Amino acid sequence: xxxEMKVPSPGESITEVEIAExxxxxxxxxxxxxxxxxxxxxxxxxxxxxxxxxxxxxxAEEGDAVEVGQVVCLIDTSAAKPEGSSEVSQTExxxxxxxxxxxxATKTAETKTYATGTASPAAKKIxxxxxxxxxxxxxxxxxxxxxxxxAVNAVPSMGTPTGGNRGTSHHKMSMLRxxxxxxxxxxxxxxxxxxxxxxxxxxPIFELRKKYKEDFKAKHGVGLGFMSFFTLACVxxxxxxxxxxxxxxxxxxxxxxxVDVSIAVSGPKGLMVPVIRNAENLSFRGVEAEVKRLALxxxxxxxxxxxxxxxxxxxxxxGVFGSMLxxxxxxxxxxxILGMHNIxxxxxxxxxxxxxxxxxxxxxxxxxxxxxxxxSVGFLVAVKEALxxxxxxxxxxxxxxxxxx
Numbered sequence: 388x389x390x391e392m393k394v395p396s397p398g399e400s401i402t403e404v405e406i407a408e409x410x411x412x413x414x415x416x417x418x419x420x421x422x423x424x425x426x427x428x429x430x431x432x433x434x435x436x437x438x439x440x441x442x443x444x445x446x447a448e449e450g451d452a453v454e455v456g457q458v459v460c461l462i463d464t465s466a467a468k469p470e471g472s473s474e475v476s477q478t479e480x481x482x483x484x485x486x487x488x489x490x491x492a493t494k495t496a497e498t499k500t501y502a503t504g505t506a507s508p509a510a511k512k513i514x515x516x517x518x519x520x521x522x523x524x525x526x527x528x529x530x531x532x533x534x535x536x537x538a539v540n541a542v543p544s545m546g547t548p549t550g551g552n553r554g555t556s557h558h559k560m561s562m563l564r565x566x567x568x569x570x571x572x573x574x575x576x577x578x579x580x581x582x583x584x585x586x587x588x589x590x591p592i593f594e595l596r597k598k599y600k601e602d603f604k605a606k607h608g609v610g611l612g613f614m615s616f617f618t619l620a621c622v623x624x625x626x627x628x629x630x631x632x633x634x635x636x637x638x639x640x641x642x643x644x645x646v647d648v649s650i651a652v653s654g655p656k657g658l659m660v661p662v663i664r665n666a667e668n669l670s671f672r673g674v675e676a677e678v679k680r681l682a683l684x685x686x687x688x689x690x691x692x693x694x695x696x697x698x699x700x701x702x703x704x705x706g707v708f709g710s711m712l713x714x715x716x717x718x719x720x721x722x723x724i725l726g727m728h729n730i731x732x733x734x735x736x737x738x739x740x741x742x743x744x745x746x747x748x749x750x751x752x753x754x755x756x757x758x759x760x761x762x763s764v765g766f767l768v769a770v771k772e773a774l775x776x777x778x779x780x781x782x783x784x785x786x787x788x789x790x791x792x
Contacts, residue, residue, distance in 0.1 A: 390439050390462040396455045397428045398692030404428045405562040406451050406459065413445045416468050423460070427562035431659070431692050435459075442466035450559055506533035513538035567658060574717045579755040582714040585767045587774045589730055589745040592616050595777060595786065602792050607672045611790070613727070614650070615674040617702055619781050620773035621725060622646050622667045625700060628766040630758050631723040632699050640757050649698030649718055650678060652685045659685045660718060662698045672791050706730065712748045722757055725770065726750035 394404055407425040417423055417437040424435040437443070441464040447453055506514060506521040510533045514521055517538075524541045526533035560568070574580065596611050603611040625632040625646050633642040648663045661681040666674065684690045701718045706729035715726035726749065733746045751767045773780040782789035 388464045390441070390464055391458045392435075392438055392460045392462060394426070394435075394453050394455050394457050394459055397426070397431065397433050398696070401428045401455065401692065403452055403454050406447050406449050406453065407432060407561055408449055409445060410434075411443055413443070415443055416466065417441065417443050417462065425688070428692065431690055431695060432561070432563055432688055433691075434688065437462060439464045440468070452562075506538065509535040510538035514541065517541065517543055519543055570719060571716050574719045578717055578719065578722075580717055580752055581755045581760075581763070582750050582752045583760075583763050583767055584712070584748060584750050585771050587747045587749055587771050588735070589747055589774070591775055591777055593745055599786065599790055599792065603672075603790055606792055607676070609672070609675040609679050611671065612675060612678070614678045614702070614704070615671040616774060616777060616781065617725070617727060617770075618648055618650075618663065618666055618669075618674045618678075619671070620770045620777075621648065621700060621702060623773050623780065624766045624769035626667070627769050628762045630762050631753065631766050633757055634699075634720045634722050635754070635757055636720075643699045645699070647697050647699045649695075649701040649721070650681065651701065651703040652682050659690055659695060660698065660701065661685060661690055661694045662696070664697075670791060671789060701725070702727065706747065712750070714750060715752050717752055717754060722754040723763075723766070724752050725767075726752070 397404060404426040405428075407427045409424050411417055411421075411423045417440065419438070419440045420436045422434040423437050423443065426433055426435055439462055441462040444461040444463070445459075446461065447457075447459045453459055506524070506526070511521060513535065514524065514533075519538075519541050521533055524533050524537055525531075527537055528534045592613065600611040603609075629642055630640075632646060633640050635641070645665055646667045648666045649660045650663060651658060651660050653659075661684070663669070663674065663677050663681070669677065681690070681694065684694070698718065698721060701715075701721055701724040703715045703724060704727040705713050705715075706727050710728050711731070712728055713726055715724045717724050728748045728750070730745045730747045732743050734741050735744055735746065736742075737744075749767065749770065751763055751770075753763045753766075755763075778784060778786055
């Protein structure tokens, strides 16, 4: 029996996907539920599992855009599984890799235009004084040896290409990456985006984490990170400044009485923004557990469209990559995004004295069409206040109860 495998709908409003990569070859025997392809939509990368076991015939090429419901492969379910097929597959894979490396190495060697011979001691001295590498000089001596005369006549490149690798390559952007690019340009072109900055003294959070993180992890199985503090600080600030938890809907301003926080995480296919639903109802444990769950699913390429749909406010942590300061771009149709950055010990004035504290710059980019300067600055100050006084403003004065210890 020949089974036609069609592209399933990855989510509402998605009508087309792109074959990012076939994980099997034409004519391979596949098992039921085996991942046979990765497909990109404009919201996520998903795996396509085989619906039945059998021999597969591919009907689409990598990079093809295919409509939802279109046949992309055929599976002959009557075909018998070849004996030792998995072992052959592994052997072929192991043999192919070194061959590819050898070919690429050969090409690299063929493109080199200068001799690779050594330089004489006298030539080395002259070249060193000129600041010229010996392997950039064409030697006229035996076997390409760079002679004294070669060194005397050699001229520094002053920026002129000297035979180094100057190749270029083109790589097709995935549908997800193209959609992210479109949305970023859309945000810049269609919003009156402005960014305000502040700084946070992270000492109180450092002290809390140092004292309670081991008990917290032993009790709940997740670490006590920074995201729970920032998420709950944003929930509090959004309740104080509801305009930041709003968006433009035609000629109206749509406000939410709940907080769905989008968190920007890095996945194998690039930036993904899964959503923590109803963050206003979550405890520190609840936020940390949800952040871990979504981050792992994004890392493993298992995140779904539904998990990235919606969101009323976004938190982006560029600090994990070393960013000291940035202006995050709004995630449309949202109206605000908080940017976290790296933590650096800096001297600050405290009660007239200079002290060293771990400091973080924070940034709020917002849509000035519906959020005024007073509200944006007030929101960021409220976040700063909560982070610098977490026991009072985020924990209700009872740390152990807030951390459920």
